[in-house]
Amino acid sequence: xLTLFHFPFCPHSRFVRxxxxxxxxxxxxxxxxxxxxxxxxxxxxxAGTVPVLVVEGHPPVPGAAIIVExxxxxxxxxxxxxxxxxxxxxxxxxxxxxxxxxNDKFFAEVSEPLAAERIFKRHTDPGRSPDTxxxxxxxxxxxxxxxxxxxxxxxxDWLAGDRLSYADLAAAAHISVADYLGHVSWKEDAPVKAWxxxxxxxxxxxxxxxxxxxxxxxxxxxxxLDF
Amino acid sequence: xLTLFHFPFCPHSRFVRxxxxxxxxxxxxxxxxxxxxxxxxxxxxxAGTVPVLVVEGHPPVPGAAIIVExxxxxxxxxxxxxxxxxxxxxxxxxxxxxxxxxNDKFFAEVSEPLAAERIFKRHTDPGRSPDTxxxxxxxxxxxxxxxxxxxxxxxxDWLAGDRLSYADLAAAAHISVADYLGHVSWKEDAPVKAWxxxxxxxxxxxxxxxxxxxxxxxxxxxxxLDF
Numbered sequence: 001x002l003t004l005f006h007f008p009f010c011p012h013s014r015f016v017r018x019x020x021x022x023x024x025x026x027x028x029x030x031x032x033x034x035x036x037x038x039x040x041x042x043x044x045x046x047a048g049t050v051p052v053l054v055v056e057g058h059p060p061v062p063g064a065a066i067i068v069e070x071x072x073x074x075x076x077x078x079x080x081x082x083x084x085x086x087x088x089x090x091x092x093x094x095x096x097x098x099x100x101x102x103n104d105k106f107f108a109e110v111s112e113p114l115a116a117e118r119i120f121k122r123h124t125d126p127g128r129s130p131d132t133x134x135x136x137x138x139x140x141x142x143x144x145x146x147x148x149x150x151x152x153x154x155x156x157d158w159l160a161g162d163r164l165s166y167a168d169l170a171a172a173a174h175i176s177v178a179d180y181l182g183h184v185s186w187k188e189d190a191p192v193k194a195w196x197x198x199x200x201x202x203x204x205x206x207x208x209x210x211x212x213x214x215x216x217x218x219x220x221x222x223x224x225l226d227f
Numbered sequence: 228x229l230t231l232f233h234f235p236f237c238p239h240s241r242f243v244r245x246x247x248x249x250x251x252x253x254x255x256x257x258x259x260x261x262x263x264x265x266x267x268x269x270x271x272x273x274a275g276t277v278p279v280l281v282v283e284g285h286p287p288v289p290g291a292a293i294i295v296e297x298x299x300x301x302x303x304x305x306x307x308x309x310x311x312x313x314x315x316x317x318x319x320x321x322x323x324x325x326x327x328x329x330n331d332k333f334f335a336e337v338s339e340p341l342a343a344e345r346i347f348k349r350h351t352d353p354g355r356s357p358d359t360x361x362x363x364x365x366x367x368x369x370x371x372x373x374x375x376x377x378x379x380x381x382x383x384d385w386l387a388g389d390r391l392s393y394a395d396l397a398a399a400a401h402i403s404v405a406d407y408l409g410h411v412s413w414k415e416d417a418p419v420k421a422w423x424x425x426x427x428x429x430x431x432x433x434x435x436x437x438x439x440x441x442x443x444x445x446x447x448x449x450x451x452l453d454f
Contacts, residue, residue, distance in 0.1 A: 046375065047332055058317055065292075066323045073316035089300035090285055096293045105274055148273065 002027035005052040011111040012064040013051040015173035021204035035124045084166045098160040098167035102174045111174040113138040153191035172199040182219035229254035232279040238338040239291040240278040242400035248431035262351045311393045325387040325394035329401045338401040340365040380418035399426040409446035
């Protein structure tokens with residue numbers, strides 16, 4: 001039995017939810033309000049962050065990148081060609097590089113400030129309105145990231161090579177948060193738009209497309225597979 | 228032939244330097260002033276950060292955690308019991324958890340602000356003095372991390388288990404920067420002090436202990452193995 005401690009619209013949690021869906025690993029989702037610093041949760045993850053994966057009979061595994069490495073270490077080989085971390089060390093380094101681009105860099109520059117100001121602040125800092133300057137700066141960074149993705153996708157089918165990998169799932173998870181909030185301008189004919197369309201159409205993505213933030217309707221094309 | 232693009236006292240670079248020394252992999256060290264955003268360097272790592280490991284004939288590998296995973300993927304098995312990433316998936320997750328504690332959390336809360344304000348600012352923002360408020364906040368976080376390490380070391384020989392792992396090398400690299408600057412108060416009889424003494428005494432650590440920042444002498448016990 002798997003349990004995933006997560007928070008809706010936390011991009012790291014979304015990445016792991018995608019990975020679990022792709023592996024067809026049903027997990028019980030438990031919403032954790034990390035800002036409450038619940039004692040039982042801090043025992044699971046002293047860093048106090050989501051996501052945390054709990055596999056019955058094992059110590060908890062915290063952090064999106066660590067969880068997907070754990071899935072690779074335990075289930076990767078079985079999946080053969082369909083695994084999300086290739087067997088070759090050079091390809092693995094590239095998957096990890098692009099994955100970290102989104103988990104760390106895109107998160108810091110785009111998905112964290114947008115989600116924090118527009119979605120999480122209502123819980124963490126009720127009564128204070130979103131900081132428009134922070135939102136403006138994060139929005140400003142989006143086209144640079146899309147241009148980098150276009151550049152990668154000019155020579156590859158997927159972000160880290162010729163196969164779908166954890167890099168694509170991470171990227172799509174982080175972008176989905178900005179897209180829900182209407183901060184992604186999709187350019188017709190851009191490789192990154194075609195890439196996002198392919199990812200969005202996967203059954204694993206459906207639960208994310210159905211999710212809603214109360215009081216903030218999604219951008220019109222958020223759940224549209226033909227956007 | 229290996230080349231490591233690094234910067235002195237960058238804690239992530241120090242972690243990789245320790246790992247390369249432990250593997251007895253001689254690497255040419257190239258000092259990269261990342262704030263100059265040198266074009267040839269951005270081709271190696273579009274994220275513009277150090278460290279970057281270049282193995283002749285292979286694409287560059289950027290980022291400390293990614294570099295050590297690459298070393299594990301290429302050389303880990305050969306090292307047998309002496310490898311820094313254990314073979315078991317549950318142990319690997321624990322090594323990665325503690326490694327990320329230092330590479331991400333300790334970095335954000337302690338080693339990055341201290342190194343940025345006291346060492347790097349002279350290059351990145353010449354003429355501006357260190358922000359004493361930032362330094363104070365970072366110093367304030369040190370004892371909490373040491374207490375967590377003491378707690379881990381009460382039931383283990385090393386930070387992530389019974390063997391020296393990448394978690395220890397990462398932790399020691401980040402702590403060494405704070406220690407150089409005199410911001411670590413070592414308590415006699417604390418498990419973490421004994422742990423740091425063991426790591427510091429390894430030949431791999433010697434190059435770090437010999438390094439100096441011009442104009443900032445190290446704390447009196449920085450290079451002292453019997454501190």
